[in-house]
Amino acid sequence: MAKIKWILFDCDNTLVLSEELAFEACAELANEILEKKGISDRYTGPSLLKDFVGQNFRGMMLSLTKKYNFTLTDEEFDSYVDRELGKVIETLEKKARPCDGVIPELEKLHESKKYQMAVVSSSALSRVQASIRKVGMDKYFDPNQVFSAATSLPKPTSKPDPAIYLHACKVLGTEPAACVAVEDSRSGATAAKNAKIPLIGYVGPYEGEEQDQMAKMLKEECGAIVVMRHWSEFEECLKKVEEAS
Known part of the structure; x- marks a missing residue:
């Protein structure tokens, strides 16, 4: 396990x-x-x-x-x-604004020191840094633990290519199985799946019928172990991933 x-x-x-x-x-x-x-x-x-x-x-x-x-x-x-x-x-x-409910969860993770945290994005590094800085999340992520498929790799790529996840694991000195990814899109979730990283799907930004469709797709197509609709569910979702590992 x-x-x-x-x-x-x-x-x-x-x-x-x-x-x-x-x-x-x-x-x-x-x-x-x-x-x-x-x-x-x-x-x-x-x-x-x-x-x-x-x-x-x-x-x-x-x-x-x-x-x-x-x-x-x-x-x-x-x-x-x-x-x-x-x-x-x-x-x-x-x-830019933070996703609803995410800051309290990051704060809890930061305080507990039970897990280490990194950002793994398709977007250019300067864009990712601008986003997390604007919403005050930069205190949770060391600059060396923010990765970009557009910037951090020798050859720029984009999710669903798993290259950025594999690169992040290598730099962080960890195995994919010892990580959990949190993704909201098919391309991102597919990248995590192809890197063999356990996945929590997130559908908070979607509304109505589209939220249900995305939840189904993330579970059935991309192998998400669990899907959360709001960040307040994160702790419970993480527990389910650990039980499934």
Whole structure:
């Protein structure tokens, strides 16, 4: 029976309500790309979020090139990534809020010292740091324990690729089985699953029918041991993961 030592949190819409804000900024650039490529479709922030939730901007652009069958040079990719990052950070620094109920749970974990905590995100490191700093979570996470699929790896990637989870485990000096991941999206949950990290699904930011659909998907498709709808359920969920380990 593996003992859980590390809790690995996704950031966007798991710790910080940042996805909607970020996708507003992303939609503007996505539409610019589509227009330049002579494609008539256009995105709003919510429609982009629906199609690409959990992916970073590089992953999203890659998905767009496949969906609409066009190419971007490496230089174009890098230029758009830089522009998107600046727009998103500016927005997050003004408007980001913590997910409902998460701060008291982080405080309890911090006080108990029973587990160590890290952030494992698809988003660029500077964006993740801006998000957690804005909502006052930076005191819970050592800078060396914040990982980004877009920044921390030799070759940038995005969840559902498990590379960032495997990299985080290696740097933290732990095995996947001694961790638990907390994820809110299919891509993030799939990354954890493929890294063989026990998973708690989180559906707090979703509403109504979509919340039920996401809970079902996280359990049935992504192998979440348990799904929480509010952070107040975290302690109980963690207990269930430990019992299942």
